[in-house]
Amino acid sequence: MADGRVSTGARADDRPGADALGQTMDLALIEEARGGRLEAFNELVSRHQDHLFGLVYRLVPDRDQAADVVQEAFFSAYKNLASFRGGSVRGWLGRIAVNGAMDLQRSRRRRPSQPYPEFEDDSWQPPTQPEEEPESRVLAGERTKALARALADLPVEQRSCIVLFDVEGYGYSEIAEIVHVEVGTVKSRIHRGRLALRNALAGNRELFRG
Numbered sequence: 506m507a508d509g510r511v512s513t514g515a516r517a518d519d520r521p522g523a524d525a526l527g528q529t530m531d532l533a534l535i536e537e538a539r540g541g542r543l544e545a546f547n548e549l550v551s552r553h554q555d556h557l558f559g560l561v562y563r564l565v566p567d568r569d570q571a572a573d574v575v576q577e578a579f580f581s582a583y584k585n586l587a588s589f590r591g592g593s594v595r596g597w598l599g600r601i602a603v604n605g606a607m608d609l610q611r612s613r614r615r616r617p618s619q620p621y622p623e624f625e626d627d628s629w630q631p632p633t634q635p636e637e638e639p640e641s642r643v644l645a646g647e648r649t650k651a652l653a654r655a656l657a658d659l660p661v662e663q664r665s666c667i668v669l670f671d672v673e674g675y676g677y678s679e680i681a682e683i684v685h686v687e688v689g690t691v692k693s694r695i696h697r698g699r700l701a702l703r704n705a706l707a708g709n710r711e712l713f714r715g
Contacts, residue, residue: 603684
């Protein structure tokens, strides 16, 4: 966390080269779906369902519930095609899905067991290199587990912004569009969330030195 970002990995961003083409395709499919062509909307689902599931799964640490949130998000998007006013289709769908995930977390009225399910075991970590000390690998695992526990204690609004910014790699304006708040609110949530993380991790400072 030396630079202020939460070091839990970053979204593999393969979008720059395909962004314009993908957005053009998405907009064409939206127009066809508005015209009553269900197959066009089904193609949108195929194009974005994996991304939305990965996004929601970080906020709703239960595969079945995450799948339900994504399904409901697409259903809501289909019902509200007329409300789409342009811009990023990916962002529009993401906002619906994230809001659904946040609503579910609020309704559960309890802390999620794990905002990063891949940290529950060591299978997510890269293979140990021959020169890597076993102690280093253990320390790295302890860091991520401590960070995951601290993130789990954050209010869902702060946690969702940190996940979107530090893990998924979205910019402030993209997050503002997704969670439907002002950019200043996004920055404030990330700032307050990071301060809370520092306080929560104060007892584990030795894990984050060096």
